Amino acid sequence: MFAPDTVVSLDRHDPLKRKRDEFLLPSDTIYMDGNSLGALPKQAKDRIAKVVEQQWGNDLIHSWNKHHWIDLPLKVGDKIAALIGAEKGQVIACDSTSVNLFKVLASALKVNSQRHVVLSQRDNFPTDLYMVQGMSEFLGDEACQLKSVSEELLLESLDESVAVLMLTQVNFRSGRLHDMQLLTRRAHEKGVLVVWDLAHSAGALEISLDKCEVDFAVGCGYKYLNGGPGAPAFIYAAKRHHPYMTQPLSGWMGHARPFEFEHDYHAGEAMLRFLAGTPNILSLVVLDAALEVFSQVDMAELRTKSLGLTELFINCVDSTPSLSDFELLSPRNKLERGSQVAYSHPDAFAISQALIAHKVVVDFRAPNIIRFGFTPLYLSYQDVWSASQVLIKIVEEQLYREPKYNARSKVT
Numbered sequence: 001m002f003a004p005d006t007v008v009s010l011d012r013h014d015p016l017k018r019k020r021d022e023f024l025l026p027s028d029t030i031y032m033d034g035n036s037l038g039a040l041p042k043q044a045k046d047r048i049a050k051v052v053e054q055q056w057g058n059d060l061i062h063s064w065n066k067h068h069w070i071d072l073p074l075k076v077g078d079k080i081a082a083l084i085g086a087e088k089g090q091v092i093a094c095d096s097t098s099v100n101l102f103k104v105l106a107s108a109l110k111v112n113s114q115r116h117v118v119l120s121q122r123d124n125f126p127t128d129l130y131m132v133q134g135m136s137e138f139l140g141d142e143a144c145q146l147k148s149v150s151e152e153l154l155l156e157s158l159d160e161s162v163a164v165l166m167l168t169q170v171n172f173r174s175g176r177l178h179d180m181q182l183l184t185r186r187a188h189e190k191g192v193l194v195v196w197d198l199a200h201s202a203g204a205l206e207i208s209l210d211k212c213e214v215d216f217a218v219g220c221g222y223k224y225l226n227g228g229p230g231a232p233a234f235i236y237a238a239k240r241h242h243p244y245m246t247q248p249l250s251g252w253m254g255h256a257r258p259f260e261f262e263h264d265y266h267a268g269e270a271m272l273r274f275l276a277g278t279p280n281i282l283s284l285v286v287l288d289a290a291l292e293v294f295s296q297v298d299m300a301e302l303r304t305k306s307l308g309l310t311e312l313f314i315n316c317v318d319s320t321p322s323l324s325d326f327e328l329l330s331p332r333n334k335l336e337r338g339s340q341v342a343y344s345h346p347d348a349f350a351i352s353q354a355l356i357a358h359k360v361v362v363d364f365r366a367p368n369i370i371r372f373g374f375t376p377l378y379l380s381y382q383d384v385w386s387a388s389q390v391l392i393k394i395v396e397e398q399l400y401r402e403p404k405y406n407a408r409s410k411v412t
């Protein structure tokens with residue numbers, strides 16, 4: 001398929017075009033699901049093979065010191081800090097986003113213990129809401145109670161009962177981007193602490209946690225950070241909270257002196273106290289190597305390209321009469337958009353399966369949403385244009401009506 005000249009020219013002037021070579025991707029596939037599972041950076045593949053063979057295989061337990069395994073959670077945390085507008089020493093990589101949410105929610109509720117409401121958005125990612133529900137079940141309503149409201153009601157719901165405002169910066173369904181600075185400021189004006197979930201924004205756009213005076217944040221290692229399936233997630237806690245913050249998963253690795261094997265728990269220095277058990281070294285190694293891809297990347301350029309890609313796709317759909325049944329769920333205003341575009345369609349499931357069969361990898365979210373993810377590091381404008389042409393063919397020729405595109409698997 002030959003793209004129009006404008007698309008060719010956009011690729012020619014793309015400052016990130018060489019980044020694609022740093023990833024292993026099947027050459028016949030247009031991968032638009034980096035918002036669910038990032039692609040494999042070549043460096044990560046090489047590094048993990050060496051670490052397994054030489055460090056684990058040969059140096060065995062000495063590697064904790066010899067190869068600095070013990071320092072990986074903070075080392076990787078500092079690399080992530082550079083991508084999310086945080087000074088060093090405020091981010092640690094560990095556990096999953098869900099577990100980390102529990103830790104930071106507990107920390108924030110403890111700081112604001114005169115209050116008990118955790119305010120969030122009804123259509124937040126379910127795990128975020130579930131973790132608050134679990135905390136509430138465990139501590140009782142008088143210590144923790146979830147209040148979830150529609151996006152329009154967030155600001156007016158910030159009152160003196162609210163301890164914590166917990167939001168996801170980019171909505172996982174619609175791709176809508178919150179104004180982090182505004183919401184954080186309005187929360188602080190009411191004495192409310194903020195917890196931001198960066199699952200769909202870390203590595204996808206510019207973030208300024210320090211500048212926005214965010215209290216706590218969590219995020220995901222396997223989406224735009226390309227850390228591999230089940231990669232360690234991360235926690236950010238603003239330096240001003242370090243002296244007194246606590247978290248209840250007080251495992252030995254978060255102890256000030258784990259190898260003294262003392263009877264009583266004493267919380268470790270700053271971010272280290274967010275560790276619970278032994279760090280997942282092999283996964284940290286992969287994430288550490290994967291983050292090298294970002295070392296020469298200007299996040300402002302990355303954001304510009306991301307918006308260019310989403311804009312091109314939306315324009316392709318808009319200008320195709322046969323796609324008029326696709327309803328755009330993502331904001332048209334690019335300043336309110338993350339790095340994904342979602343459409344609803346009555347046959348969303350079958351169309352998403354047909355796209356995948358035609359090597360355009362997207363994902364489906366119940367009940368009727370197709371998500372197209374735009375990863376500026378390894379997608380070109382040509383890819384996006386080609387994906388739109390495949391979509392048009394599938395719809396115009398009704399290819400998605402084949403029965404095989406209607407069978408559901410366990411993971412969608």
Ligand SMILES: *Cc1c(COP(=O)(O)O)cnc(C)c1O
Pocket residue numbers: 096097098099125127128168172197199200220233
């Ligand atoms: C992907 C995602 C998560 C993932 O949580 P895990 O515990 O790492 O599986 C959490 N929150 C949001 C908003 C997400 O999009």
